[in-house]
Amino acid sequence: xxxxxxxxxxxxxxxxxxxxxxxxxxxxxxxxxxxxxxxxxxxxxxxxxxxxxxxxxxxxxxxxxxxxxxxxxxxxxxxxxxxxxxxxxxxxxxxxxxxxxxxxxxxxxxxxxxxxxxxxxxxxxxxxxxxxxxxxxxxxxxxxxxxxxxxxxxxxxxxxxxxxxxxxxxxxxxxxxxxxxxxxxxxxxxxxxxxxxxxxxxxxxxxxxxxxxxxxxxxxxxxxxxxxxxxxxxxxxxxxxxxxxxxxxxxxxxxxxxxxxxxxxxxxxxxxxxxxxxxxxxxxxxxxxxxxxxxxxxxxxxxxxxxxxxxxxxxxxxxxxxxxxxxxxxxxxxxxxxxxxxxxxxxxxxxxxxxxxxx
Amino acid sequence: xxxxxxxxxxxxxxxxxxxxxxxxxxxxxxxxxxxxxxxxxxxxxxxxxxxxxxxxxxxxxxxxxxxxxxxxxxxxxxxxxxxxxxxxxxxxxxxxxxxxxxxxxxxxxxxxxxxxxxxxxxxxxxxxxxxxxxxxxxxxxxxxxxxxxxxxxxxxxxxxxxxxxxxxxxxxxxxxxxxxxxxxxxxxxxxxxxxxxxxxxxxxxxxxxxxxxxxxxxxxxxxxxxxxxxxxxxxxxxxxxxxxxxxxxxxxxxxxxxxxxxxxxxxxxxxxxxxxxxxxxxxxxxxxxxxxxxxxxxxxxxxxxxxxxxxxxxxxxxxxxxxxxxxxxxxxxxxxxxxxxxxxxxxxxxxxxxxxxxxxxxxxxxxxxxxxxxxxxxxxxxxxx
Numbered sequence: 001x002x003x004x005x006x007x008x009x010x011x012x013x014x015x016x017x018x019x020x021x022x023x024x025x026x027x028x029x030x031x032x033x034x035x036x037x038x039x040x041x042x043x044x045x046x047x048x049x050x051x052x053x054x055x056x057x058x059x060x061x062x063x064x065x066x067x068x069x070x071x072x073x074x075x076x077x078x079x080x081x082x083x084x085x086x087x088x089x090x091x092x093x094x095x096x097x098x099x100x101x102x103x104x105x106x107x108x109x110x111x112x113x114x115x116x117x118x119x120x121x122x123x124x125x126x127x128x129x130x131x132x133x134x135x136x137x138x139x140x141x142x143x144x145x146x147x148x149x150x151x152x153x154x155x156x157x158x159x160x161x162x163x164x165x166x167x168x169x170x171x172x173x174x175x176x177x178x179x180x181x182x183x184x185x186x187x188x189x190x191x192x193x194x195x196x197x198x199x200x201x202x203x204x205x206x207x208x209x210x211x212x213x214x215x216x217x218x219x220x221x222x223x224x225x226x227x228x229x230x231x232x233x234x235x236x237x238x239x240x241x242x243x244x245x246x247x248x249x250x251x252x253x254x255x256x257x258x259x260x261x262x263x264x265x266x267x268x269x270x271x272x273x274x275x276x277x278x279x280x281x282x283x284x285x286x287x288x289x290x291x292x293x294x295x296x297x298x299x300x301x302x303x304x305x306x307x308x309x310x311x312x313x314x315x316x317x318x319x320x321x322x323x324x325x326x327x328x329x330x331x332x333x334x335x336x337x338x339x340x341x342x343x344x345x346x347x348x349x350x351x352x353x354x355x356x357x358x359x
Numbered sequence: 360x361x362x363x364x365x366x367x368x369x370x371x372x373x374x375x376x377x378x379x380x381x382x383x384x385x386x387x388x389x390x391x392x393x394x395x396x397x398x399x400x401x402x403x404x405x406x407x408x409x410x411x412x413x414x415x416x417x418x419x420x421x422x423x424x425x426x427x428x429x430x431x432x433x434x435x436x437x438x439x440x441x442x443x444x445x446x447x448x449x450x451x452x453x454x455x456x457x458x459x460x461x462x463x464x465x466x467x468x469x470x471x472x473x474x475x476x477x478x479x480x481x482x483x484x485x486x487x488x489x490x491x492x493x494x495x496x497x498x499x500x501x502x503x504x505x506x507x508x509x510x511x512x513x514x515x516x517x518x519x520x521x522x523x524x525x526x527x528x529x530x531x532x533x534x535x536x537x538x539x540x541x542x543x544x545x546x547x548x549x550x551x552x553x554x555x556x557x558x559x560x561x562x563x564x565x566x567x568x569x570x571x572x573x574x575x576x577x578x579x580x581x582x583x584x585x586x587x588x589x590x591x592x593x594x595x596x597x598x599x600x601x602x603x604x605x606x607x608x609x610x611x612x613x614x615x616x617x618x619x620x621x622x623x624x625x626x627x628x629x630x631x632x633x634x635x636x637x638x639x640x641x642x643x644x645x646x647x648x649x650x651x652x653x654x655x656x657x658x659x660x661x662x663x664x665x666x667x668x669x670x671x672x673x674x675x676x677x678x679x680x681x682x683x684x685x686x687x688x689x690x691x692x693x694x695x696x697x698x699x700x701x702x703x704x705x706x707x708x709x710x711x712x713x714x715x716x717x718x719x720x721x722x723x724x725x726x727x728x729x730x731x732x733x734x735x736x737x738x739x740x741x742x743x744x
Contacts, residue, residue: 239740239741239742242742243741243742243743250743251742251743253736253742253743254742254743254744256733258742259732259733259736259737259742260729260732260733260736262736262740262742263675263731263732263733263735263736263739263740264732266668266672266735266739266740267672267675267676267735270652270672271648271651271652271676274648274651274652274655275644275647275648275651278651291647294640294644295643295644295647295648298640298641298644298645299644299645299648343641344637344641346640346644347636347637347638347639347640347641347644348633348636348637348640349640350639350640350641350643350644351623351626351636351637351639351640351643352636354616354619354620354623354639354640354643355620355623355624355627356623356624356626356627356636356639356640
């Protein structure tokens with residue numbers, strides 16, 4: 001762990017500048033109500049800027065970024081409640097680059113991600129086992145819930161069970177996966193149930209043994225990074241509002257009741273930042289991953305929702321309006337909190353990891 | 360926390376710290392928080408602290424002329440703290456950190472030449488004489504007076520919550536030299552011989568039953584003219600510099616993760632239910648995040664990138680997590696949780712019952728957590744006063 005260096009600051013600043021300009025509230029709302037739910041212009045721009053290439057090794061035309069770098073992008077996307085599948089595409093690029101770069105299908109995928117032509121999503125599944133996919137004799141069967149924006153993805157990474165343990169399968173969406181929309185609290189990101197009715201894997205499909213757990217851990221970290229962005233942005237909005245909003249002849253930020261609440265929000269947001277970073281570094285280092293990831297989710301899942309909740313309270317009536325963006329952040333924070341294992345699931349995992357016996 | 364990797368030079372330094380501890384082991388208990396050593400242990404305690412300075416393990420950040428290293432790496436201080444904690448040996452107590460900060464910036468050459476080496480040799484154990492019965496969070500409201508009398512100063516008043524006053528040789532005193540001036544401007548800083556005539560130290564008995572703090576009374580105590588630090592009226596800037604230095608030290612707290620591990624072992628033994636598992640997992644995460652923020656604070660400090668709210672954030676999170684864990688532990692133990700040391704059926708040697716009481720001191724001392732939240736909001740985030 002080191003304090004953020006200049007390279008990271010440059011990446012963060014670049015992302016923030018582009019997203020501030022091209023991912024405005026009006027644009028997010030427009031895309032959310034569009035047919036595809038996908039901002040193709042932003043994707044194009046991101047590809048030109050090399051954002052998806054961050055997750056791809058240099059030998060495949062990528063930039064070979066670390067998980068810490070990917071988290072910076074995810075955090076910046078979270079700051080503007082962007083639903084972009086960039087987060088999921090980065091995850092797939094990272095896993096394929098690390099595990100299957102020698103496979104021809106893997107190489108093609110990596111080149112596609114670097115070029116911006118592959119848009120990937122993930123079907124991680126919930127750790128409570130409510131959904132499930134089996135891979136038997138080269139055929140996928142079953143379903144996964146809560147797949148982000150499957151309707152605009154070209155590829156899907158799915159966790160599947162085999163007799164020999166869980167594997168990760170990456171397949172083109174048009175191989176036969178069937179997506180049915182699910183309605184969730186988060187109105188700026190679409191989720192689907194994706195069903196596999198005996199989908200036969202062909203040469204374009206990629207099977208990664210042992211990478212299923214990696215997808216889960218990486219997915220949680222990127223989700224935490226996104227929520228860290230949500231918390232950070234909400235803190236900024238709330239501080240600015242408390243300075244500007246006047247009641248009883250004074251800025252409301254001069255009242256100690258408001259100050260102390262905001263100080264607590266900063267503590268929560270700071271915790272989000274270091275916990276996510278530590279988990280990203282754990283994945284980069286390949287050690288202590290489960291513990292660091294569950295520490296992050298236990299804290300960040302709750303903290304982002306806490307920050308959203310108090311940001312709303314401090315904004316008063318204006319925050320309760322449809323036009324104000326606060327509810328978009330509140331919705332994103334809550335859905336992120338509950339998916340990929342709610343904090344309580346990660347708490348129980350931590351208990352097992354520190355010497356308690358789970359279940 | 361496992362991913363903090365230091366280069367070979369720092370790891371060699373760590374080995375040096377371990378070797379030093381092994382060779383000079385004081386055979387004294389590591390005292391939690393504000394506890395003072397027993398008077399009979401003091402000579403051994405002083406030798407131990409002096410050995411840490413002598414070996415260059417402490418005071419590396421000092422100016423070179425007073426024994427510091429020209430290219431001091433603050434991460435060394437972190438490593439020393441970590442190793443002392445792991446080896447369960449004491450770290451130097453007292454107000455020496457505040458005092459050296461004040462002397463570097465405001466001390467006369469004579470004061471520096473006399474007092475600074477005596478800190479390193481631990482010939483002088485210092486206490487801090489700031490708080491008063493009517494000046495706690497509002498420290499600048501202090502009323503202890505210092506009045507000129509010829510070359511001397513005459514001190515009258517009362518201090519309270521003075522840690523280590525009963526064993527200290529010297530005190531860093533704040534007193535009002537100009538009652539007419541605005542409250543922050545009429546304060547000056549002095550060096551007090553704790554054995555001077557007119558100084559009375561009376562132990563305070565705290566809610567824990569222990570006596571770690573004292574009341575200190577000044578009745579016409581005469582201080583020589585050269586005992587003032589800086590000029591009359593410099594007391595407040597000296598205090599601010601000293602306190603912010605003390606707060607940056609509070610970035611290095613003992614981890615609460617070990618307490619949570621102990622509770623997890625208890626939960627296994629007693630076949631606790633899933634609700635308990637989750638609560639302990641959550642406390643573990645909170646403790647780990649507090650450790651990460653403390654660690655990052657040290658690294659940012661080292662890189663000159665720290666922000667004004669870093670230390671207050673860490674202080675609030677550490678102390679409140681600590682209190683919540685102790686409180687939860689007693690709830691978890693149920694009826695047996697009421698037993699304290701030396702009851703034969705006490706759980707974990709009464710550690711959590713003690714912590715349940717002591718934890719309340721830390722959310723109040725060194726700037727109450729409410730004052731910390733004001734600092735975060737006002738100095739950190741720029742909210743209006």
